[in-house]
Amino acid sequence: MPLIDIGDLTLNVDMPSKQSALYSAIQEKILSGKWPTKAKLPSSRLLAQELALSRNTVTAVYDQLKAEGYIESRRGAGFFIQLLNPESYLLTQPMQPLNAAPSAETKPAFDVKLRNRPFATGVPDLAQFPYRKWARTLQCHADRMILSGQNDIQGSVNLRSALSEYLSMSRSVDAPSHRIIITLGAQQALYIAMNAVLEQDDKVMMENPGYVQMRKVLNRCGATLSYLPFSADSGVDISVLGGFEGKVVYLTPSNQYPMGCSIDTNSRMKCIDWAVRKNRWLIEDDYDSEFQFANRPYPSLQGLAAKFYGAKANVIYIGTFSKTLLPALRVGYMVVPESLVDTCLSIKDAIGGDTPIHVEEALAEFIANGDYLRHIRRMRHLYQGKHRFFVEQLREQLGDRIEVLSQEAGLHVTFRWQGGSDAATVKRMLEAQGITIRTLDYYCDPDTVDGMEQWVHRTLVAGFGNSSLEDISRGIHALAKCLYMQTS
Structure with a gap:
């Protein structure tokens, strides 16, 4: 069976984390057929050395790819590309004749990566689930x-x-x-x-x-x-x-x-x-x-x-x-x-x-x-650390311009600011940088929004559950730039 040469495997520096960048790079190789079925992947140690990554990062990516059906592990032999690539058999939209122009009314397919990227609300840490045991x-x-x-x-x-x-x-x-x-x-x-x-x-x-x-x-x-x-x-x-x-x-x-x-x-x-x-x-x-x-x-x-x-x-x-x-x-x-x-x-x-x-x-x-119960206890400790880091980063990069409204709980932080740009504008600027965030008025009855106090329109809700510490630091740095840009 063929052995895969790392070759031109490169990581996209614009991705939110090294782990997500490595996952996307390997996934692209598999889906494009550049890494053939049944070929053996490099060991986690070798790949980590070649790309200057931690071995834990490589192991986490391999585990995710295995859970999603892209690769399989064989005891004592390593990881191999599987025969069936799930995306090859999923149509995200109805087939059209080759000469047909796309309809203006066709809705874009649901973007899983967009919905689960850093600061998305309601998403737990997907990398920490005990996939093997489950x-x-x-x-x-x-x-x-x-x-x-x-x-x-x-x-x-x-x-x-x-x-x-x-x-x-x-x-x-x-x-x-x-x-x-x-x-x-x-x-x-x-x-x-x-x-x-x-x-x-x-x-x-x-x-x-x-x-x-x-x-x-x-x-x-x-x-x-x-x-x-x-x-x-x-x-x-x-x-x-x-x-x-x-x-x-x-x-x-x-x-x-x-x-x-x-x-x-x-x-x-x-x-x-x-x-x-x-x-x-x-x-x-x-x-x-x-x-x-x-x-x-x-x-x-x-x-x-x-x-x-x-x-x-x-x-x-x-x-x-x-x-x-x-x-x-x-x-x-x-x-x-x-x-x-x-x-x-x-x-x-x-x-x-x-x-x-x-x-x-x-x-x-x-x-x-x-x-x-053991999983909940472990995740509670993990999320507590993420929450603390999120709030610390807000205060470090934005000082007293930001007021945290939410308690020390859950998977999100709700915060507001005085003056400057409204939340909708900041949201659009962050989305352009690969960060999903929600405005507070998204959660309000549209018929009541206009009559609400002004602070509602300068309040954001950010999820940290599926965000790494690196994602949080990068995201709040981007947030700070957006707010300072609007008030400078």
Whole structure:
């Protein structure tokens, strides 16, 4: 079999990190056929020496290429180009006749690299996922014939049992397994919850700025929306609940997205009292609760409600593995009161969209064996370091021109500045340099943006989960240049 000569393999210095540059360079060689199928790659030690990289960087790239199916490893022999290159068989847009001009209405294909590049929000550190362990666990369950037929629409009983124990221990959630429903991500859980408790034109209150996808769900359900007031200094103002005669209040109480603040225990109790007194519903989206860095996270609102009111606590609890593991897993869950289990299952049955049962079984084993908790602890330490470095870089390069609004938690930092260019302009300038970032007004109801305070239009939300320290340093340096350029 042919041995690959490193030859003219070069790294693009414009890439956000050496690791991403090496990955792209090798991927291009494979997809273009310049490195043929079954050829043996250089050893990680040799490649690191030739390109003046750390061996850890090369090993991480090889592991990523292997996980994506480009290469395979053979014990004692090294890494080899695989027969099938996934991109060769994926069409990103419909085929057109050779002489046909592209339509002006054709939407550009979804750019995975663009969505996951430095400062993109909602993306965990994709390089730190235990791919090998997960692949072994997944393969064990993929080979089980008993899982190949029809399965419980509520989700794997093993996963629900493992989740019940984990949620009770880590988040104080009252979650017996028969009241847990496994969903295709948090989005499906939100859709099921809203359809279970809402009628057309029912009133719903949520945070603004808030979770954009939730607003889409509510619009689809025909709900009438109103908003909880929000202050940069004091966070969500729940005092307006006393006069709210609607059906549902949606909250992200552990780490409000995108402002990054928590709702304290007194305010949580006021929300719970409102729901019980008026026989209304609370939807608790426990976003980023696992990644609190300065303090221990508050126990779940749902668990607090169950402790004081038992079955009268009208709280639906929603969670996901997208931030703690991988977004691509698309596994979420909801914990619902006894009275809603059958209704929610009926809605899920109607809309379809189950996660593959062998993925659920693998995840159940991952949790039960303690691998999930160990991974969370490791990532919490990693993200805490990234968060600290991000804030330090902001203060070092921009000083008191920048004010950090978000708490020490989660996978993003929300910050604002006074005077100079607005956030939309800075965003466009950063995008031209390969940095994905979001403006705060992206998370606001478009009909309310014009009436908001001016600081909202000079606030950015930056994700650091999938950004290396090098990415963070480079990105904030670019941010500083943009801001200084606009005020000089």
